[in-house]
Amino acid sequence: MKKWIPIKLIVPILLILVLYIVAIIIEQKELAIDLNQKNTAPSLTHLFGTDWLGRDMLIRTWQGLSVSLTIGIVTAFCSTIIALLMAVVAGANKKFDRIVRWMIDLFLSLPHLVTLLLITFTLGGGVKGLMIGLIVTHWTSLARVLRVEVFQLNNSEFIQASRQFGKNYIWIVWHHFLPHLYPQIIIGAILIFPHAILHEAAVTFLGFGLSTDQPAIGIILSESMSYLSAGYWWLAFFPGLFLLSITLTFQYMGKQVHRVMERNDRYDSGVNN
Template sequence: MERHWNRRTSTLLFLVLAVLILAGITAAGIFLEEEAAVTDFSRTNLAPGGAFWFGTDWMGRDMFTRTIAGLSLSIRIGLLTAAVSAAAALALGTAAATLGRRADSVISWCIDLVMGIPHILLVMLISIACGRGFVGVVAGVSLSHWPSLARVIRGEVLQLKGAPYILVAEKLGVSKLKVACRHMLPHLFPQFLTGLILLFPHAILHEASVTFLGFGLSSEQPAIGVILSESMQYLTTGRWWLALFPGLSLVLVVVLFALLGERVRYLLDPASVHE
């Protein structure tokens, strides 16, 4: 038993547990969206207790259901935006390293340009240009988080171009597209998957930040950014639970995603097989 219970096994168990927790939060939030909007003025401003774990707000809404619904919405937006950003990074990073110097110069210039602008400012500008709301937030986060991963993939592809089997394939007349799809993409999968997962916490935090500042999701949606923004005006009256529990829950989800990415990178490392 001790022989088979190694670090790799414990890491795999952590991955399964983390995925189940995040999937459970996402599914529960979808089912609780309607309940999160229910108001009851007979139970307004109740402190956390047995009946309401996270208390209630000034409209009598259950803060626990609102927090779960908000986390679910943030996770779904994070999944969508991270997937779009990672796909763009894979395509542009591969193109920069395989389509010649001119394409490399143009894409590298775009990477430097986007990375030179603060993320939160760029997300806000794109969100405003796209009309804010769900579409604006998704567009803003998706179009601002691809450069770092694209640069990593570009470096990996440049190293792969010198591999013997790649050089042989090129001398045999295999097209650049086929070389990239058949020989390079399988080697890029570990970096792509790790980068995809590590994009989640950045996407979730920037979505919440932009929404908190009023440039993201509308106030009708039970987003964490909306909850935190609305609770600010009530903190001075002693209703600390309105911001504490939603904010703490958001931080825990972000940390869980970050740990998930680190564990995936460890599992995909060939050296971890012997640990």
């Protein structure tokens, strides 16, 4: 029996890659304004219908998701790095641990979306303000998990043995902490992603995130609210459905990665025994 990656994990990864690549390839001319086609219901010509300017909603939604994916990936990566650094710093000594624990408790005690809105608004909104706000508010849960793992590792026999052999803390982090923490790091990064894109859409929907010239899902949903009362349901339905699908896909990927790592751990344990 060998380590393996299930088809259930490969398929959603490939689908997301295809979605992202196609969104990059799509040219801006595909979003050209055509007032003769405005507010057209879904049809074979326009599967998701058109908006109030005659733009194809499938193309707009696809490009909006590419923006959300980019923001989600950057947020997940940066937040994971911050969480790892905080956990490692907390493991250095008790004084640092108290500071890190206080910071985690502070951010977790504040309403998440309100904190994100305040940071984004203070920084002037836009891509920069929104990205910083998302990164600052999405590292805490993973940091708390990693801090506990580091604390348990610090008390293990092989860590104590390394210290007795004169190994410094950086060596211990690189050779002991990281190999043991990588499952939590990978799963945590994957699970941060759906939270990031949902909060990005929410803040943008409220008018504090991305500018209106960005084809983001939050912008599309915000603009569509003015037309729902006129019966143009497709302007919000399909973008919202796509956003929900991407969120559920990443949550599903996180569960599959967890199962793969559990299988591989059992396999390693069987080989070692």
